[in-house]
Amino acid sequence: MSQFSDAYDRRFYYLRLSVTDVCNFRCTYCLPDGYRPQGVNNNSFLSLEEIRRVTRAFAAAGTEKVRLTGGEPSLRRDFTDIIAAVRENPGIRQIAMTTNGYRMERDVAQWRAAGLTHLNVSVDSLDARQFHAITGQDKFYQVMAGIDAAFAAGFTQVKVNSVLMREHNSHQLATFLAWIRDRPIQLRFIELMETGEGGALFRQQHISGTVIRDQLLQQGWQLRSRSRSDGPAQVFYHPDYLGEVGLIMPYEKDFCASCNRLRVSAVGNLHLCLFGDAGIPLRDLLAADDQLDALQARIATSLGQKKQTHFLHQGNTGITQNLSFIGG
Template identity: 80%
Template sequence: MTQFIDSYARKFYYLRLSITDVCNFRCTYCLPDGYKPQGATNKSFLSLDEIRRVTRAFADAGTEKVRLTGGEPSLRRDFVDIIAAVRENRGIRQLAVTTNGYRMARDVARWRDAGLTSINVSVDSLDARQFHAITGQDKFHQVMRGIDAALEAGFSKVKVNSVLMRDVNHHSLQTFLDWIRHRPIQLRFIELMETGEGSDLFRRHHISGEVIRDQLIMQGWQRQIRARSDGPAQVFSHPDYQGEIGLIMPYERDFCASCNRLRVSATGNLHLCLFGDGGVPLRDLLVSDAQQPELQARIAESLGHKKQTHFLHQGNTGITQNLSFIGG
């Protein structure tokens, strides 16, 4: 099977695989009213065997990196088994998870033993009270212990995701910089993105990552070269800091030109873009191993319909009602 390539010659090395859309946090920019099931209440998320089959199909077509997302992926009782199943694919060099971190202190060593290579933790504020206000959970210190546990378990670096919001945390750059000065943490500011349910919040709190980038450059931070299976972050380093800063700026021109990732939802639909108009069903081709050629053919054919860019600038958020829907 040849590699997955779209009509604009973009090659796809990176799969973001949602394994649940359930989350136990109530972040203001994602699920402010808490998790509510979408559509039919009797739907089931991808099984362990289905996850094994879909990741094998991607790996055999050149995918090098898989990120397990949610919702909150660690809510699945078979999460460790899922990690091990994905790592059965020799072609998958990187296996990451994006988590709210509340179970890391307890479980992160088991995740690493099962084959996880990278962790992203969502932390939007280093102030415990503000963290509680944003997430709806008083778990700041628990998450901080989890980050320490990840480093102690042997992860050489932990990525921390912080959604950049005007008048919430955009003045906090120096606090974050002080935190990563002596810690191997890549702190990633993600621009607030508009979703179907979050238009009012977006209008109140969106601010461009350029504000942070300009401050970093003034302080001597240098942008790093991006590897082919890396995510979309612009990464900056500084000789005086052990940590790094990443900026994810989806509203910047040409953001989509380097797109290298595809998404599969927790119910088995292929999404060509986080803000696309629909999903391509794959689940009927995840019943047996013998269906892999047909599965790969459907994915490859679908890439002919991938748009050159998202349409966020026009306020078109596609079918994404909130960021837990297909894993952000």
């Protein structure tokens, strides 16, 4: 099977695979009212065998990186087995996860032993009270202990995701930079994105990542070059800092030109864009091992529908009601 590509000659090396849409946090920008089932129950999420088959199909078509997302992926009791199943594919060089971090202190060593290579942890504030206000959970110190545990388990870098919000953290750059001066953390500011349920919050809290970028450049930070399976972050480094800063700015011109990732939801639908209109069902082809060719063919054919760009600038958020639905 040749490399997955679309009509704009973009090649897809990166799969974001949601394993659940359940989350136990209530972040203001994602699930402010807590988790509500999307018309499915927990038994209908992709099984371990289905995950094994879908990742095998992507790996055979040149996928080099798989990110396990949710919801909160560690809520699955078989999460360590999921990591091990993805690791069975020799072509997949990076197995990453995005987590709220609340189970890291307990489980991160076994995740690493199973094959996890990269970690992204969501931390929107370094102030424990503000963290509680944003997430609905008084877990700041537990998450910080989890980051320490990740380093103790052998991870050489941890990525920390912070959703950039005008009133909460856009003015806290100095505090964040002091935190990463002596820690190998890539701090990633993600512009707040409008979702179907989050229009009012977006209008109140959105601020462009260029505000942070301008400050970094004034302070001597420099832009790193990207590799082909990297995510969309612009990554900056500074000789005086052990850490790095990444900026994810989906509203910037040409953001989609370097798109290299596809998404599969927790119920087995292929999503060509986080803000696309509908998912393409794959699950009927995940029931047996002998359907690999048909599965790859459906994915390859579907890529002909991938649009050149998202339509966030026009306020069109597509099917994405909240970011737990497809996994961000």
